[in-house]
Amino acid sequence: GDMARALTEESALTSILKRGSLRVGMDTFVPWAMKDKNGEFIGFEIDVARRLAEDLGVGVEFVPTAWDGIIPALLSGKFDMLIGGMSIRADRAAKVNFSIPYYDTGMAIVAHREVAPSYTKLEDFNHSGVVIVARKGTTAARAAARHMPNATLKLFNKEPQAVQELLNGRAHAFVSMAPLPAQESIKHADKLYLPFSGTFTTEPNGIALRKGDVDTLNFVDSWIRVVRAEGWIQERQHYWFETMDWQDRIQ
Amino acid sequence: MMRTRKRPAVRPLDIAVILALAGLAAYMGWRVEIRLDYDWRWELIGQYLLRRDASGALVPGVLTQGLLTTVRLSVWTMLAATLIGTVMGLARTSTSLFRRLAGQCYVGLVRNTPPLVLMFIFYFFLADQLLNALNVDAAVRAAPLWAQHALALTMAPVNELPGFLSGLMTLAVYEGAYITEHVRAGVQSVERGQFEAAYALGLSPWQRMRHVVMPQALPRIVPPLAGQFISTIKDSAIVSVISIQELTFQGMELMAATYMTFEIWITVALLYLALTVACSLAARRVELRFRRGLS
Amino acid sequence: MTTVASPQSGHVRRVFDMARLVALGALALWLLALGERGLGYQWQWYRVPQYLVDTRGGTLSAGPLLEGLVVTFGITAASLVLSMTFGLCAALLRLSDSFVARLAARGYVELIRNTPLLIQLFFIYFVIAPVMDISATTSAIIALSLFEGAYASEIIRTGIESVPRGQWEAAHSLGLSPFATHARVILPQALRRILPPLTGVAVSLVKDSALASTIAVYELTQQGQIIIADTFLTFEIWFTVAAVYLAATGSLSWAASAMERRLATGD
Amino acid sequence: MLIDTPSSAKSLPTDTTNAAPVIVVENISKTFQNGVKALDGVSLSVSRSEVVVVIGPSGSGKSTLLRCLNGLEDVDEGRVVIDSIPLDDTRRHRDAIRQEVGMVFQSFNLFPHLTVLGNVNLAQTLVRGKSRSEATAASMALLTRVGLADRADSYPSQLSGGQQQRVAIARALAMQPTVMLFDEATSALDPEMIGEVLEVMRGLAADGMTMVVVTHEMGFAREAGDRIVFMEHGRIVEEGPTRRFFDSPREERTRLFLGQIL
Amino acid sequence: MLIDTPSSAKSLPTDTTNAAPVIVVENISKTFQNGVKALDGVSLSVSRSEVVVVIGPSGSGKSTLLRCLNGLEDVDEGRVVIDSIPLDDTRRHRDAIRQEVGMVFQSFNLFPHLTVLGNVNLAQTLVRGKSRSEATAASMALLTRVGLADRADSYPSQLSGGQQQRVAIARALAMQPTVMLFDEATSALDPEMIGEVLEVMRGLAADGMTMVVVTHEMGFAREAGDRIVFMEHGRIVEEGPTRRFFDSPREERTRLFLGQIL
Numbered sequence A: 001g002d003m004a005r006a007l008t009e010e011s012a013l014t015s016i017l018k019r020g021s022l023r024v025g026m027d028t029f030v031p032w033a034m035k036d037k038n039g040e041f042i043g044f045e046i047d048v049a050r051r052l053a054e055d056l057g058v059g060v061e062f063v064p065t066a067w068d069g070i071i072p073a074l075l076s077g078k079f080d081m082l083i084g085g086m087s088i089r090a091d092r093a094a095k096v097n098f099s100i101p102y103y104d105t106g107m108a109i110v111a112h113r114e115v116a117p118s119y120t121k122l123e124d125f126n127h128s129g130v131v132i133v134a135r136k137g138t139t140a141a142r143a144a145a146r147h148m149p150n151a152t153l154k155l156f157n158k159e160p161q162a163v164q165e166l167l168n169g170r171a172h173a174f175v176s177m178a179p180l181p182a183q184e185s186i187k188h189a190d191k192l193y194l195p196f197s198g199t200f201t202t203e204p205n206g207i208a209l210r211k212g213d214v215d216t217l218n219f220v221d222s223w224i225r226v227v228r229a230e231g232w233i234q235e236r237q238h239y240w241f242e243t244m245d246w247q248d249r250i251q
Numbered sequence B: 001m002m003r004t005r006k007r008p009a010v011r012p013l014d015i016a017v018i019l020a021l022a023g024l025a026a027y028m029g030w031r032v033e034i035r036l037d038y039d040w041r042w043e044l045i046g047q048y049l050l051r052r053d054a055s056g057a058l059v060p061g062v063l064t065q066g067l068l069t070t071v072r073l074s075v076w077t078m079l080a081a082t083l084i085g086t087v088m089g090l091a092r093t094s095t096s097l098f099r100r101l102a103g104q105c106y107v108g109l110v111r112n113t114p115p116l117v118l119m120f121i122f123y124f125f126l127a128d129q130l131l132n133a134l135n136v137d138a139a140v141r142a143a144p145l146w147a148q149h150a151l152a153l154t155m156a157p158v159n160e161l162p163g164f165l166s167g168l169m170t171l172a173v174y175e176g177a178y179i180t181e182h183v184r185a186g187v188q189s190v191e192r193g194q195f196e197a198a199y200a201l202g203l204s205p206w207q208r209m210r211h212v213v214m215p216q217a218l219p220r221i222v223p224p225l226a227g228q229f230i231s232t233i234k235d236s237a238i239v240s241v242i243s244i245q246e247l248t249f250q251g252m253e254l255m256a257a258t259y260m261t262f263e264i265w266i267t268v269a270l271l272y273l274a275l276t277v278a279c280s281l282a283a284r285r286v287e288l289r290f291r292r293g294l295s
Numbered sequence C: 001m002t003t004v005a006s007p008q009s010g011h012v013r014r015v016f017d018m019a020r021l022v023a024l025g026a027l028a029l030w031l032l033a034l035g036e037r038g039l040g041y042q043w044q045w046y047r048v049p050q051y052l053v054d055t056r057g058g059t060l061s062a063g064p065l066l067e068g069l070v071v072t073f074g075i076t077a078a079s080l081v082l083s084m085t086f087g088l089c090a091a092l093l094r095l096s097d098s099f100v101a102r103l104a105a106r107g108y109v110e111l112i113r114n115t116p117l118l119i120q121l122f123f124i125y126f127v128i129a130p131v132m133d134i135s136a137t138t139s140a141i142i143a144l145s146l147f148e149g150a151y152a153s154e155i156i157r158t159g160i161e162s163v164p165r166g167q168w169e170a171a172h173s174l175g176l177s178p179f180a181t182h183a184r185v186i187l188p189q190a191l192r193r194i195l196p197p198l199t200g201v202a203v204s205l206v207k208d209s210a211l212a213s214t215i216a217v218y219e220l221t222q223q224g225q226i227i228i229a230d231t232f233l234t235f236e237i238w239f240t241v242a243a244v245y246l247a248a249t250g251s252l253s254w255a256a257s258a259m260e261r262r263l264a265t266g267d
Numbered sequence D, E: 001m002l003i004d005t006p007s008s009a010k011s012l013p014t015d016t017t018n019a020a021p022v023i024v025v026e027n028i029s030k031t032f033q034n035g036v037k038a039l040d041g042v043s044l045s046v047s048r049s050e051v052v053v054v055i056g057p058s059g060s061g062k063s064t065l066l067r068c069l070n071g072l073e074d075v076d077e078g079r080v081v082i083d084s085i086p087l088d089d090t091r092r093h094r095d096a097i098r099q100e101v102g103m104v105f106q107s108f109n110l111f112p113h114l115t116v117l118g119n120v121n122l123a124q125t126l127v128r129g130k131s132r133s134e135a136t137a138a139s140m141a142l143l144t145r146v147g148l149a150d151r152a153d154s155y156p157s158q159l160s161g162g163q164q165q166r167v168a169i170a171r172a173l174a175m176q177p178t179v180m181l182f183d184e185a186t187s188a189l190d191p192e193m194i195g196e197v198l199e200v201m202r203g204l205a206a207d208g209m210t211m212v213v214v215t216h217e218m219g220f221a222r223e224a225g226d227r228i229v230f231m232e233h234g235r236i237v238e239e240g241p242t243r244r245f246f247d248s249p250r251e252e253r254t255r256l257f258l259g260q261i262l
């Protein structure tokens, strides 16, 4: 009895409700989370966080956090949960608790027309001398290393730098979570192309929470089940990942 | 170097340097022609500096907001760091072995650790504890509205304040180590005879500091202190890793969103340059004033 | 200045002062421990050694962190040589009697010192490097050298200026050429004033080389970040990396102060 | 203008113990951290109104001896008593002695950021707690005495060496010391300026100030010194009344030194 | 050991024009950038083997005059000719003059990073292009002459002031100059050390070296000087043969100055 009450008292859920606002940690990642022209946050993850807060009946505060420090920031309570396109992985789950997946993505690859002409399958990239760029600390980096072990991997802190490296012709291809590669190939159609459509991995994404907070985890899991069943998540996914309608909101 | 003799106005070295610079520029221009292929979109940058809000009024854009945060952060950091640096700098010149050693440990530890790492450790382990112990967050949220506005104007909005304060403390500890050394050098640059004369006249240690040493050390401390302010502006870029939304952070966010890598980096660099050059000019004036005051 | 104590009480005070210092250190550690408790972080130090030394397959080889350290040292060493060259050239131009040369050197120093290194690094890597066709490591070395070279040039310049005027005059009176005056009289004397602060430049180079991680150079920080991303051993790895840097910069600083003491007492 | 000039003040302590020596140095030794033994068992006593001139080759410990008399250096052994106050670790004794003893340095050591008047006023207001106007009145009297009343608002850097040294003397006198110490007060000066400083020092001696003077000016030593002390290697080789000392030095070493220097 | 000591070298130029003056200074003026007119129409000529002593109050332009003689300062007007070489903008003339003229400074200006031998050797190897062993032989002869052969491997900081100044003289002599300039060569020295430096200078004078000496040492001026030049405000107030100058100075100002300084 007392123990259960104490746990509830300490749970993030209680403090969110007390404070009247949900603090969400994320890092900029187009089109998951980014700033629009007016400096407001928009993106897929932002929609998810807003809806979650709305269903809880509280406001929302975004805490943009550099990827390097995002786990310590969660652990030290700089925000309540991390809704940031984080792929669920067993070793990560040793440090944080993951909710059930709220959507699945996979890795895709975009290549440079001149440096890597007419490559059509992953195997074409798996040679020494091929340079693959990706963002440091993402599952993209790990997927690239696993599927193209012979290629050289170059890691950058943010996607734009990786893409710039590719555009500068200093790399053969860029690996990232779909649909970013596809969107880049459209934007720079003269230089980049998709060797093949679709993804070469499948990764479930979850919301990350501090360990030991079962109540909040249970709440988040339940909420995900509901919005998935509604089809709301799928609808948002379509808007952000399959259309480019949001493009003119940022420029 | 030591003689002023009438010589031709243009020297061989002048010509050599001009030729070297021109050659470099020409070579770069030529390489740019053949290599760089970039779709410049400078016309989009303006809105990140100044933009119209919903009501049509002109408000600072994202980068300008970042710049303002950088300025606020640097000014507060400098104030706090000067305090730390003065105390520790005097400790380093003290007769007490304890104070000297404490000062030495502080400077040695801080200056030999990469700032990024220092930032992480201090931010996650110490700053939060201090803020929690002082209950800053609650106190600020409970403060009257006008006070919150004043805070937002001089530091950061309420919800970003704890982060701002943590970053401030961390940076202050970092810059303080450098100021400590400036203060120490300044005090030690005062001739020994001045200490002795003050002693012989019967002045107490405090009076000696206040009336004899500091007035002479200050003109020598202020110029490097001004230089340190410029460093602070630049170093404040590292607090972007702990998510304080200063200029570098905003630049990186914007780049992540728009992919306008070069335009944004160049704009950010120019903003920094404008800030630091303005400070340099001010610093030089201060230095001249002090130098004139001394002679 | 004056030590106000007889020898015996001086000894007691030394011990007392050391004790106070230890107490201060303990206080700092206690604060850290308090912070750690508040964090609720699960420490997994036992996972760290494998990243320093790789024992898989029965043979001993350097783990990613040590490999990174080697790269860090490589970058630092190359940048040190290059930055000294830039620094010496800029300083001599600054002291020359040519107006253009002074202006160019001044412009270089001011431009470099007034912008963040990170931004210079990005500019060189993403704008200059593709144009000139140079690699990430080379870009990092160039950026670091240009940056520290600007600081080195100021150190060298003030070092040269600190040589008393009489030395120039004596060399002049003996009929020494300008080159001989610099090479045999002025620079050897300036060196003793220049060397200690220049070791400070070396320390900065070690620290600043961490920024090369942002342009995909696999040095110490980059290796650390990759491990963190894979394992979330955030603090364990950061502390390890910090300790490695501290060991490197600390021994450099120590060497610097030892040298300073030697130069101060030697002849 | 006549309030509180040092000469009028000097008559006060005479009431107490005029016969007892003002400075007593008993067997003091001093070794520096670098191992140099600068003083090696020096004893000396100076009576009220006596002018003692210390001479000796460079490095013989003259400056160190002087600096031990006001606590600028601490002795390793032996003891120093000034005007019945022992110079020990007690803060109160040290402070009292610093106020009893005025010191004039070879390199003047004027405070460059203060005017001449500011220099002379400083210790009066801070240590003696005088009001600004009281201090200024006393300072102007002293500056008149050293012939510099018209330069009161100049900064030290605007004065010649001789003028600076005279200000330094006025500054030391402003504390109304019982004893004045001079460490080669003229040796940083140009020949023409030495005269004016020696003149002021002669005046002080004539007024009955107790003085210990380290100098190379044998003319001054002969004329104003009551007693000469010759030091070498941290020891007093010979001492004696001025006339006797110069006319018939007892030690071979003294004769050699005087032969070279005169 | 006897090869090339300056005294033997000095006899060489004598062949040419012994009667003509070695130093000719014609009406030179010099104004510094801060507006101080340090020299104001000075003319002077010095014959071979003559010893001219320049005296005068501080700031009278003595040092500036000396520095103009070897091109350390440039004159605004007038001309300087040394051993028939005009001191003009020609690089070749300037270099030749710097080798003809040796200079000894008040503050010694020894190179602190070189040993005594290194100091004396430096210009011989770099300017005269001698081999190391040749230079060392000549240097040791010179050091013997100034009494410092046993200190050849010491560093300047390990020497007393007098010893340092003697090394500075040896260093200047190593270039086998025709003329030696001394700018207050003894005034940074302790009384006891002045003697040894003056002794070396006396020796040079006796050997027939042409010398221009700025000094406050009237004893030396009287004894070794052939002619005395008294300067003030950048002008020569009076000059004359030593005996005449000291015994019956013509100018009122000279009398005043001598009165103060003696």
Ligand SMILES: Nc1ncnc2c1ncn2[C@@H]1O[C@H](COP(=O)(O)OP(=O)(O)OP(=O)(O)O)[C@@H](O)[C@H]1O
Pocket: D032, D033, D034, D036, D037, D038, D056, D057, D058, D059, D060, D061, D062, D063, D064, D065
């Ligand atoms: N602070 C110090 N540390 C170490 N040695 C010192 C210090 N001060 C003086 N000495 C040494 O102590 C000895 C005596 O020095 P002191 O200054 O008393 O001599 P002095 O007689 O005043 O000489 P001078 O006539 O050159 O002023 C010298 O050998 C000197 O080098």
Ligand SMILES: Nc1ncnc2c1ncn2[C@@H]1O[C@H](COP(=O)(O)OP(=O)(O)OP(=O)(O)O)[C@@H](O)[C@H]1O
Pocket: E032, E033, E034, E036, E037, E038, E056, E057, E058, E059, E060, E061, E062, E063, E064, E065
């Ligand atoms: N480099 C300089 N710049 C400006 N003024 C100078 C410079 N050198 C000398 N002077 C000024 O020129 C005047 C003559 O100086 P100089 O050094 O020749 O005098 P001096 O007779 O040698 O004096 P002293 O006996 O003090 O050495 C002085 O007023 C001095 O202040």
Ligand SMILES: [Mg+2]
Pocket: D062, D063, D064, D183, D184
């Ligand atoms: Mg002394």
Ligand SMILES: [Mg+2]
Pocket: E062, E063, E064, E183, E184
């Ligand atoms: Mg002079």
